[in-house]
Amino acid sequence: QTTPTTPTTPTRPQRPPLTPTISSPARKKGVKDFEFGRLLGEGSYSTVVAARDRVTQREYAIKILDKKHIIKEKKVKYVNIEKNTLNKMTHPGIVRLYYTFQDKDSLYFVLDHAKNGELLNFIKKLSSFDLRCTQFYAAQILSAIEYMHNQGVIHRDLKPENLLLDEKMHIKVTDFGTAKILEQNSDGKEDDRANSFVGTAEYVSPELLKEKAACKSSDFWALGCIVYQLIAGRPPFKGPNEYITFQKIVGLEYTFPEGFPAVARDLVEKLLVIDPSKRLGAGGQAGVDRLKNHKFFDDIKWDTLWQQPAPKLL
Ligand SMILES: O=C(O)[C@@H]1CCC(=O)N(CCc2ccc(Cl)cc2)[C@H]1c1ccccc1Cl
Numbered sequence: 303q304t305t306p307t308t309p310t311t312p313t314r315p316q317r318p319p320l321t322p323t324i325s326s327p328a329r330k331k332g333v334k335d336f337e338f339g340r341l342l343g344e345g346s347y348s349t350v351v352a353a354r355d356r357v358t359q360r361e362y363a364i365k366i367l368d369k370k371h372i373i374k375e376k377k378v379k380y381v382n383i384e385k386n387t388l389n390k391m392t393h394p395g396i397v398r399l400y401y402t403f404q405d406k407d408s409l410y411f412v413l414d415h416a417k418n419g420e421l422l423n424f425i426k427k428l429s430s431f432d433l434r435c436t437q438f439y440a441a442q443i444l445s446a447i448e449y450m451h452n453q454g455v456i457h458r459d460l461k462p463e464n465l466l467l468d469e470k471m472h473i474k475v476t477d478f479g480t481a482k483i484l485e486q487n488s489d490g491k492e493d494d495r496a497n498s499f500v501g502t503a504e505y506v507s508p509e510l511l512k513e514k515a516a517c518k519s520s521d522f523w524a525l526g527c528i529v530y531q532l533i534a535g536r537p538p539f540k541g542p543n544e545y546i547t548f549q550k551i552v553g554l555e556y557t558f559p560e561g562f563p564a565v566a567r568d569l570v571e572k573l574l575v576i577d578p579s580k581r582l583g584a585g586g587q588a589g590v591d592r593l594k595n596h597k598f599f600d601d602i603k604w605d606t607l608w609q610q611p612a613p614k615l616l
Pocket residue numbers: 368369370372373378381382385402403404409410411
């Protein structure tokens with residue numbers, strides 16, 4: 303029995319092993335990749351500047367945060383929340399985060415540049431929207447809320463300042479620094495109560511004021527306040543100071559002005575409900591579907607909503 307010899311491969315010139323051609327991952331972007339332009343806005347913790355990618359010429363809004371200030375104000379948590387929430391979301395009604403980078407002093411978030419700025423400016427300019435425009439914008443805001451809730455994100459601070467308009471006059475929800483990512487707890491159920499953050503007085507929900515806990519329904523409360531404001535030209539709960547405003551909210555002290563359309567009044571009355579579980583929209587996707595089927599949205603075609611031209615703001 304001869305010892306088996308290992309079969310010898312035919313001697314032919316060995317081709318070099320093929321290196322798999324992986325597309326080289328784009329190099330990390332940095333400040334030098336952009337030409338910075340005009341100041342778009344100043345927040346308490348951020349400055350937003352228009353910028354253009356030097357190579358692609360694409361325009362962005364870059365949100366710049368000063369590290370020292372963030373650390374001093376103990377807002378590092380909010381920076382991470384904004385990054386983690388925006389990274390999870392890709393929706394036509396939500397500002398997109400393209401890149402983040404940092405240098406010694408600052409953090410940079412490269413975002414969509416919504417050219418027409420804040421919805422609030424249009425409410426101020428026009429004092430109020432007609433019913434058709436209100437229905438279109440309420441539907442776009444609801445579409446964005448539905449998506450973010452499906453991603454387990456509660457915005458918690460929806461208000462006309464955080465609703466931007468792009469060059470097509472479509473909605474772009476922004477400012478997720480105070481959002482809440484609902485953790486999947488052990489049995490896979492969403493922990494549906496967020497905590498310890500209060501939004502902007504006029505739009506904050508009663509549960510946030512009373513139990514310090516927001517839930518998805520808190521975003522529907524804010525939608526009710528926004529729909530009211532688009533038509534009435536002012537938010538439903540507005541006092542001379544925050545304390546009086548909060549009192550009005552928990553006491554549901556608001557009235558409709560003369561001429562407020564009945565179909566809009568019916569919707570607002572079903573959104574501005576103290577008990578979050580009884581608010582129209584509450585109760586998961588079934589609740590959202592009930593809200594989308596409210597007669598206020600009868601003329602809305604939901605499946606092509608983001609392809610439709612925005613109605614002229616008169
Ligand atoms: O989460 C990330 O993608 C990175 C991870 C590495 C890193 O150092 N940072 C910055 C962390 C950080 C957050 C707040 C301050 Cl004030 C300083 C640094 C994170 C970061 C970089 C750029 C922009 C935002 C963030 Cl959170």
